Amino acid sequence: DGGITQSPKYLFRKEGQNVTLSCEQNLNHDAMYWYRQDPGQGLRLIYYSQIVNDFQKGDIAEGYSVSREKKESFPLTVTSAQKNPTAFYLCASSKTGGIGGELFFGEGSRLTVL
Amino acid sequence: SQQGEEDPQALSIQEGENATMNCSYKTSINNLQWYRQNSGRGLVHLILIRSNEREKHSGRLRVTLDTSKKSSSLLITASRAADTASYFCVLIQGAQKLVFGQGTRLTINP
Numbered sequence: 001d002g003g004i005t006q007s008p009k010y011l012f013r014k015e016g017q018n019v020t021l022s023c024e025q026n027l028n029h030d031a032m033y034w035y036r037q038d039p040g041q042g043l044r045l046i047y048y049s050q051i052v053n054d055f056q057k058g059d060i061a062e063g064y065s066v067s068r069e070k071k072e073s074f075p076l077t078v079t080s081a082q083k084n085p086t087a088f089y090l091c092a093s094s095k096t097g098g099i100g101g102e103l104f105f106g107e108g109s110r111l112t113v114l
Numbered sequence: 115s116q117q118g119e120e121d122p123q124a125l126s127i128q129e130g131e132n133a134t135m136n137c138s139y140k141t142s143i144n145n146l147q148w149y150r151q152n153s154g155r156g157l158v159h160l161i162l163i164r165s166n167e168r169e170k171h172s173g174r175l176r177v178t179l180d181t182s183k184k185s186s187s188l189l190i191t192a193s194r195a196a197d198t199a200s201y202f203c204v205l206i207q208g209a210q211k212l213v214f215g216q217g218t219r220l221t222i223n224p
Contacts, residue, residue, distance in 0.1 A: 004156075035214075042117065042202060042214035043157075090156055102147070103212065105156030 002027045006091050006106035013078075013085070013113050021076045021109045023091035031101065032074035033092040036060060037108075043090060049074055050096075078111060086113045118146070118186075118203040118215040126221040133190040135218040137203030140184060147204040148177060148188050151217070157202065160188075193222045 004025045013019045025032065031050050035043035045058030049068040063082025068074055074093075078085045089109045094101035118137040127133055137146070145164040149157040163170045163179045163186065170177045176189040190197055200217040 040216070042216045044214075045212075088154075092157075102159045102162065103149075103157070105158070107156045108154070110154075 004091055004093055004104055004106035006089075006109050008109060009107065011109060011111045013111060015113055016080045018077055018079050019111065021078070021089055021091075021111070023074045023076065023106060024072055025074075025093045025104075026072060027093055027095075027104060028071070029093035029095050029104070030071070031094045031096060032068070033094075033103065034058075034064070034066065034074070034076045035090045035092065037088040037090060046076065046089075085111055087111060117213045118205050120201070120203055120215045120218045122218060123216070124219045124221070126223060127193060128223050129193055129195055131193055133193050133197070133220055133222075135188045135201050135203075135220070137186045137188075137215060138184060139205055141205075143181075144206045146179060146186050146206065147212075148175075148186075149202045149204060149214075151200045151202065153199070160201075190220075193220075195222050195224055198222045 007022045033048040034046040036046055037043050044060050046064050047055055047058055047066040049055035052068055052071050055066050055068050063079055065077045091106045092103040094103050118139045121136045147162045148160040150160055151157045161172050161177050163177050174191045179186045198221050200219050202217045203215050205213045
């Protein structure tokens with residue numbers, strides 16, 4: 001079945017460490033997104049990519065980095081520069097990056113900084 | 115970027131009753147989507163309504179859009195326990211720009 005796979009589901013990190021969250025899709029979608037969700041809040045856009053080898057910053061990109069070397073993969077690195085990284089991270093994809101594209105979401109990765 | 119504001123923030127009803135959630139916004143939009151999120155899970159797309167549409171149905175879901183009042187509503191009829199989730203309206207502002215509100219937490223009591 002086609003879908004989006006995020007891993008790991010839960011991740012614990014010590015302060016000062018970088019961590020990378022994996023996002024893989026087999027939907028043949030061009031566009032991929034990373035969102036952050038804090039308790040009781042909506043989603044905020046971190047980075048998005050419309051095509052391989054290209055990505056743009058979202059509303060809260062500081063302290064994060066991404067790469068898009070393959071169409072299927074869009075990993076997110078949470079760096080030590082992110083001051084409050086504890087959150088629920090959601091990866092999504094859409095067929096195109098055009099207006100009104102339905103987003104397909106993974107099941108999320110919950111990051112806790114100890 | 116401006117987000118939609120859902121109302122109410124939380125809603126608790128009995129199974130079988132109808133649930134109505136509202137979303138208001140301030141700027142012009144291309145279209146609007148509604149998503150559902152079960153606790154600790156990813157979001158699932160429910161319905162998309164375009165700016166030139168006034169009403170749309172999908173199963174027990176009914177979405178309306180009033181661009182003059184800059185508001186949308188999501189009605190879930192004959193609610194079930196499985197409808198317990200958070201519901202988000204998502205504004206589409208230009209290409210790529212999907213803006214999420216804070217959501218309505220819906221609880222269906224058996």
